Amino acid sequence: MDCLCFWSLSKPFYILLFFFSFPRLIASAAFNLSTISFDEGYSPLFGDGNLVRSPNGRTARLLLDRFTGAGFISSKMYKYGFFSANIKLPGDYTAGLCVAFYTSNGDVFEKTHDELDFEFLGNTEGKPWRFQTNLYGNGSTSRGREERYRLWFDPSKQFHRYSILWTAKNIIFYIDDVPIREVIRSEEMGGEYPSKPMSLYATIWDASNWATSGGKYKVNYKYAPFVSEFKDFVLEGCPSDPIEEFPSVECYESYSRLESADYATITRRQRSAMRKFRQRYMYYSYCYDSLRYPVPPPECVVIPSEKDRFRNTGRLRFGGSHQGRKRRSRRRGRVQVSSIEYDPDV
Numbered sequence: 001m002d003c004l005c006f007w008s009l010s011k012p013f014y015i016l017l018f019f020f021s022f023p024r025l026i027a028s029a030a031f032n033l034s035t036i037s038f039d040e041g042y043s044p045l046f047g048d049g050n051l052v053r054s055p056n057g058r059t060a061r062l063l064l065d066r067f068t069g070a071g072f073i074s075s076k077m078y079k080y081g082f083f084s085a086n087i088k089l090p091g092d093y094t095a096g097l098c099v100a101f102y103t104s105n106g107d108v109f110e111k112t113h114d115e116l117d118f119e120f121l122g123n124t125e126g127k128p129w130r131f132q133t134n135l136y137g138n139g140s141t142s143r144g145r146e147e148r149y150r151l152w153f154d155p156s157k158q159f160h161r162y163s164i165l166w167t168a169k170n171i172i173f174y175i176d177d178v179p180i181r182e183v184i185r186s187e188e189m190g191g192e193y194p195s196k197p198m199s200l201y202a203t204i205w206d207a208s209n210w211a212t213s214g215g216k217y218k219v220n221y222k223y224a225p226f227v228s229e230f231k232d233f234v235l236e237g238c239p240s241d242p243i244e245e246f247p248s249v250e251c252y253e254s255y256s257r258l259e260s261a262d263y264a265t266i267t268r269r270q271r272s273a274m275r276k277f278r279q280r281y282m283y284y285s286y287c288y289d290s291l292r293y294p295v296p297p298p299e300c301v302v303i304p305s306e307k308d309r310f311r312n313t314g315r316l317r318f319g320g321s322h323q324g325r326k327r328r329s330r331r332r333g334r335v336q337v338s339s340i341e342y343d344p345d346v
């Protein structure tokens, strides 16, 4: 939505706009990254025919049609790492669709798995994609730590970089160079901090039963195939055997490389972009969901001014500026704020 008229504005005005305009969230220069080809880091996971690699091997497309979705997985497991790709999501009618980019070790540790997720949830035509991040540490899915958000751009129009940084100290989810969520390891988290080797996964699948408005809108195969595109892969970290107890010497070198990388430090400007993103685009947080967690899990940093914006269900009180749509009920001639009815994830 960067309009062409931007450059014709006077300089002070431009600077003001740069810092305050609505959809711009720019944090710093891009990261210093070295990318790999698909075959250098990944293998097909499922839906073979629906995983399509470009001739030069630098791009992979995952398709969902009425027969199957598709997915790929990193060929190795990593303990700590930076997992990143430029991703473009399907456009038009995408209700019921889920595109996921995540790390997990659920195949190896069924009962005590770790997981870090980006999950993109499609929507009906004209309505934007939503997404959530989640984290599981050493446990079944009983203790999810979801946050849900809107995006400040249309993810089906251009590629954007989605990244997960996982170190011994913290976890950062990034979109482009904007950190959108940071989880800092604390003593109290204990074994709930992910600490066993994980694989990177990317998948597209039919999540008709929950993705859009709690399952109200299903995948409509009239619009198939749904195509999600991945490129400029980055896979940094220490390849590790999931059942080996002690990491090798090389791993310690890799950990310190990771911790000194530019993406491991959030600059002041990035932190301010993160705060803005969370104020404007987050519409659910498990940390404020006191029905589910009467005592917030240990990593939660409860910010009173932020908490005030959420109900005890963890959902926005007024649907936020984006959703603060007043719906006029003709029958009763009454105006009601309809964030509950409107929230796709209730």
Ligand SMILES: *[C@@H]1O[C@H](CO)[C@@H](O)[C@H](O)[C@H]1NC(C)=O
Binding pocket: 112, 138, 190, 191, 192
């Ligand atoms: C993970 O959970 C298992 C089973 O509950 C427990 O035995 C183990 O000690 C936990 N690991 C850590 C690091 O806390």
